[in-house]
Amino acid sequence: MPESAADKPIEIWFQDEARVGQKGSLEYIWAPVGSRPPMVRDNRHDSAYLFGAICHARKVGAAIIMPAVNAEAMAEHLKEISVQVASGAHAVVLCDGV
Numbered sequence: 001m002p003e004s005a006a007d008k009p010i011e012i013w014f015q016d017e018a019r020v021g022q023k024g025s026l027e028y029i030w031a032p033v034g035s036r037p038p039m040v041r042d043n044r045h046d047s048a049y050l051f052g053a054i055c056h057a058r059k060v061g062a063a064i065i066m067p068a069v070n071a072e073a074m075a076e077h078l079k080e081i082s083v084q085v086a087s088g089a090h091a092v093v094l095c096d097g098v
Contacts, residue, residue, distance in 0.1 A: 009089040013053045013081055016096045017069060021047030051077040060084050
């Protein structure tokens with residue numbers, strides 16, 4: 001433990017992220033038995049990524065929504081977590097590792 005953390009409270013934060021969105025799919029349609037009507041598939045899709053973290057001991061959380069998962073998005077999430085950490089405390093963030 002670094003000396004700067006000595007005698008200061010340490011908060012344990014649990015972090016994860018998830019992708020949410022929609023992809024087009026083929027749906028069933030009514031048609032005569034034996035026929036194969038053409039179906040149009042909507043190939044557009046879009047996703048958003050939810051980043052969330054909680055400190056169970058303090059019952060507080062931090063979350064953001066980002067357009068992608070990358071180092072910049074994680075840096076923004078860590079900034080949001082740092083805003084929620086108690087004044088004078090240090091935080092340990094446990095990531096899911098996936």
